[in-house]
Amino acid sequence: QMVSQGWKYFRGNFYYFSRVSKTWYSAEQFCTYRDSHLTSVTSESEQEFLYKTAGGLIHWIGLTKAGSEGTWKWVDDTPFDKVLSRRFWIPGEPNNYGHNEHCTNLKMPSLQSWNDAPCDTGFLFICKRPYKPSEP
Numbered sequence: 001q002m003v004s005q006g007w008k009y010f011r012g013n014f015y016y017f018s019r020v021s022k023t024w025y026s027a028e029q030f031c032t033y034r035d036s037h038l039t040s041v042t043s044e045s046e047q048e049f050l051y052k053t054a055g056g057l058i059h060w061i062g063l064t065k066a067g068s069e070g071t072w073k074w075v076d077d078t079p080f081d082k083v084l085s086r087r088f089w090i091p092g093e094p095n096n097y098g099h100n101e102h103c104t105n106l107k108m109p110s111l112q113s114w115n116d117a118p119c120d121t122g123f124l125f126i127c128k129r130p131y132k133p134s135e136p
């Protein structure tokens, strides 16, 4: 029996908090190799779980800009809820600092914790994998 070593369970998903830094895309590749994606955030309780478990360290999440209009998109294809998400940005973010911030990390130990940052910067990261019970 495989027991998802290093993955933490929360409300129907397993989460992996890395101990090494990677660029955003390299982190996403690490996740997909393990049947997961950089995490989406779809509720206040999930956001609370993530920032508390992150322990005050900056972690990439799965939010990146896509298309010519540069709209935010979850890499796991969860629809992006702009209204819900508004409360999760750090006040003043996203600011596209230096016109080169197209990826998002969880920066502060707070419900208002998201910052947009350059995708090529190395940070810790969080993968999320749905819990799928195996057939009997």
Ligand code: 2F8
Pocket: 093, 095, 097, 101, 115, 116, 117, 118, 121
């Ligand atoms: O003041 C907020 C600002 O702080 C940094 O830029 C000086 C962050 N840069 C990185 O994390 C690389 C900005 O993203 C952030 O908006």
Ligand code: CA
Pocket: 093, 094, 095, 096, 097, 101, 115, 116, 117
């Ligand atoms: Ca920023």
